[in-house]
Amino acid sequence: MTVAVSVSDLTKRYGSLVAVDHITFEVASGEIFGILGPNGAGKTTTLEIMEGLRRPDAGRVLIDGIDVLTSPREVRSRIGVQLQEAGFFERLSPDETLRLFASYHRRSLPAHLLLERLGLAEKRHARVETLSGGQRQRLSIALALLNDPSIVFLDEPTTGLDPQARRAMWEIIEGIRRDGRTVILTTHYMEEAQRLCDRLAIMDHGRIVAQDSPRALIRAHAREATVVLVLEDGHLDAARLPGVSRVDAQDGEMILHTGNPQQTLHALLDLNRLGVVRYRSLRVEEPTLEDVFLHLTGRRLRE
Helix, strand or coil: CCEEEEEEEEEEEECCEEEEEEEEEEEECCCEEEEECCCCCCHHHHHHHHCCCCCCCEEEEEECCEECCCCHHHHHCCEEEECCCCCCCCCCCHHHHHHHHHCCCCCCCCHHHHHHHCCCHHHCCCCHHHCCHHHHHHHHHHHHHCCCCCEEEEECCCCCCCHHHHHHHHHHHHHHHHCCCEEEEEECCHHHHHHHCCEEEEEECCEEEEEECHHHHHHHHCCCEEEEEEEEEECCCHHHCCCEEEEEEECCEEEEEECCHHHHHHHHHHHHHCCCEEEEEEEEECCCHHHHHHHHHCCCCCC
8 A cells, every 4th residue: 555644643622622632643645634623623623733834733644755844845746735714706707717726836727627527617717706605616626737736635525505516516526536636624524535535534632532444433333233113003112122222212203223133124024024013114223423423422423
């Protein structure tokens, strides 16, 4: 494995608040690496230190083997950065915006190619102030790719987007990786992390509480599946069913947490066959990263 980014014992404090608490991880070349956590977990601060925008109190970051603190100019030539809040000139067009920012780089990709790639060709001469939220996010990604970087940082790239625009952005991010670039992104969307990331680090209160591939994290920390059902009639003492460890209720649904979904499902079907209960709906759901986060932190991501 070729290491694109190496983070060692990184620490950042703001007074008594430890925003980033001695974290260490590596990112391989050509992978999508996610940093997952709720607002305030330290994700953005970590990215800003890695990008050279913020100075750490302790620790070290190497980008392609180059120290961010001692060689910031060399690092900036190798990375592309998409920020949560992009400062666009509202009365410029996307084409003018890219050409302006291209003048700040020693080398840059052609503006018209980036606009086509990001689905903005038809808006190339429109004012930025007229763009939708999704189009502005795509313009921000175009700016991150402008200097043809080997490593791209994306800070919550789909925040505020509707589901359709979010999925379109996922395809763009996967395309960036197919180009051979390394992608590091922060997100607080579990589905996004599970869909996009080869590996990820889960942060909470400034610390990394787990890191691995999504599948490995689920296998290690979320071994229970859930059986979700809605009763048509009858009475069900779900806690007594085989395999069930916990029963929750939400929006009229009964949610059974089970370490043996096959046994639980067979018992439910037997009760239906015997006429004890009837179900309006019944489904089995595999464990997800949401379950991993709940197991590791004791709370759901958005709590």
